[in-house]
Amino acid sequence: MTSTYADLWSAPVVSAPLDATVAVPGSKSLSNRYLALAALADGPSTLRSLLVSRDTQLMAAALETLGVDVDLSGDAVRVTPARLRGHVTIDCGLAGTVMRFLPAIAALADGPVHFKGDVEALVRPMGPLLRALRTLGVRVDEEGEPGHLPFTVHGRGSVGGGQVDIDASGSSQFVSGLLLAGARFERGLTVRHTGRTLPSLPHIEMTVAVLRAAGVVVDDSRPEIWRVEPGPVAGRDVQVEPDLSNAAPFLCAAMVAGGSVRVPGWPSRTTQPGGLLPGILTRMGASVALDGEVLTVTGTGEVRGVDLDLKAAGELAPTIAALAALADSPTRLRGIAHLRGHETDRLAALAAEITRLGGQAEQTSDGLVITPRPLHGGVWRTYADHRMATAGALVGLRVPGVEVEDVATTAKTLPGFVDLWTGMLAASDGHVVRDGLTAGPTA
Numbered sequence: 001m002t003s004t005y006a007d008l009w010s011a012p013v014v015s016a017p018l019d020a021t022v023a024v025p026g027s028k029s030l031s032n033r034y035l036a037l038a039a040l041a042d043g044p045s046t047l048r049s050l051l052v053s054r055d056t057q058l059m060a061a062a063l064e065t066l067g068v069d070v071d072l073s074g075d076a077v078r079v080t081p082a083r084l085r086g087h088v089t090i091d092c093g094l095a096g097t098v099m100r101f102l103p104a105i106a107a108l109a110d111g112p113v114h115f116k117g118d119v120e121a122l123v124r125p126m127g128p129l130l131r132a133l134r135t136l137g138v139r140v141d142e143e144g145e146p147g148h149l150p151f152t153v154h155g156r157g158s159v160g161g162g163q164v165d166i167d168a169s170g171s172s173q174f175v176s177g178l179l180l181a182g183a184r185f186e187r188g189l190t191v192r193h194t195g196r197t198l199p200s201l202p203h204i205e206m207t208v209a210v211l212r213a214a215g216v217v218v219d220d221s222r223p224e225i226w227r228v229e230p231g232p233v234a235g236r237d238v239q240v241e242p243d244l245s246n247a248a249p250f251l252c253a254a255m256v257a258g259g260s261v262r263v264p265g266w267p268s269r270t271t272q273p274g275g276l277l278p279g280i281l282t283r284m285g286a287s288v289a290l291d292g293e294v295l296t297v298t299g300t301g302e303v304r305g306v307d308l309d310l311k312a313a314g315e316l317a318p319t320i321a322a323l324a325a326l327a328d329s330p331t332r333l334r335g336i337a338h339l340r341g342h343e344t345d346r347l348a349a350l351a352a353e354i355t356r357l358g359g360q361a362e363q364t365s366d367g368l369v370i371t372p373r374p375l376h377g378g379v380w381r382t383y384a385d386h387r388m389a390t391a392g393a394l395v396g397l398r399v400p401g402v403e404v405e406d407v408a409t410t411a412k413t414l415p416g417f418v419d420l421w422t423g424m425l426a427a428s429d430g431h432v433v434r435d436g437l438t439a440g441p442t443a
């Protein structure tokens, strides 16, 4: 990828309390579910406010490669399904949603589908999903380290389906990826989780909700067992919620700088794990108010440490860890051992970068203990991880001289990050900051 910024980005330091409204683009997780499911539907779909970022562009490109028409030219994205073709290669980049959601769909194609990805993607766990597909009678050839990209799924036009056990303790996306395709299997699909822990349950609930909204019958009444009945998937016209996890660094900025940050379009009910943010940030010292669809976080500059199980919302961990490094008491984050298989080993990365700036952060078996210390400037490495970059920006708000490496990696889910961030700092008069443009007073 080309970078629009120098390899080191000087994170701006905040000089006054914030007063900004930041409109964040659509949810990555919802966008890539809607895209994948639209490809399996019995008619066209219209997807409004779909996120346009590297992860969604990879998903759209992969579906087009499989023969689906994805028209990104209008205000809304139009997806027209087609018979899925094989003898193609899918580039997963570093997108978990592409590498985990598309193999079961590729099994419905009429020929082999080769999956490849970024060098960082080659260590992300895939084994349980590939084994589950084999249990369902799908041939999968592994071409690299067993249980990892690259591999080839040999589509045969149909999958019998039935029942499969899977250990999803490494990623909830294994379950989601099977369920998304399940209605198109001849006998549907029952998935049973067999591992000791199950991360990111809200993301599985999101999959179930998206399937049901498309007319698919799903039974999730038994813990850690999901049954998808065979049947048609309806083409739909949907509005994508804003990405609440991408809202997190902006909301946390109000806690670090003092003042208020508002995010419009906040849903009153959501399956996004970012829906847990109001509770988490309140515990860490923020005042949080939801007024209509505008979430406002107000801070004083003082942040409280917490003891927090983030199993349900692991993708919030880098942001919360950065906030914790600026707190006035220690923080313990638990339940996130699976973050070792994210874009990078996030537990190691966070511990290394906080320590590099003079902080104290230790890895535990399933998380981090962060003890606030006075921090100094320096390079904040990002390891191709968009959330490491936004975490570095948050630390840099308070600590002069933080240089975030490869901030362009934020393009994975939020290409406009730098403009939104600097816009938030500039817009202390209550203007909306959208994709870097100050769009006028909101009141």
Ligand SMILES: O=C(O)C1=C[C@@H](OP(=O)(O)O)[C@@H](O)[C@H](O)C1
Residues within 6 Å of the ligand: 028, 029, 030, 096, 097, 170, 171, 172, 173, 176, 199, 200, 203, 204, 314, 315, 338
């Ligand atoms: O299904 C999804 O859209 C996601 C599920 C989660 O994955 P894990 O369960 O692997 O953490 C989350 O961290 C990721 O950002 C998105």
Ligand SMILES: C=C(OP(=O)(O)O)C(=O)O
Residues within 6 Å of the ligand: 094, 095, 096, 097, 315, 342, 343, 387, 413
């Ligand atoms: C873990 C994440 O991404 P992915 O969808 O690639 O797993 C994330 O966005 O924090």
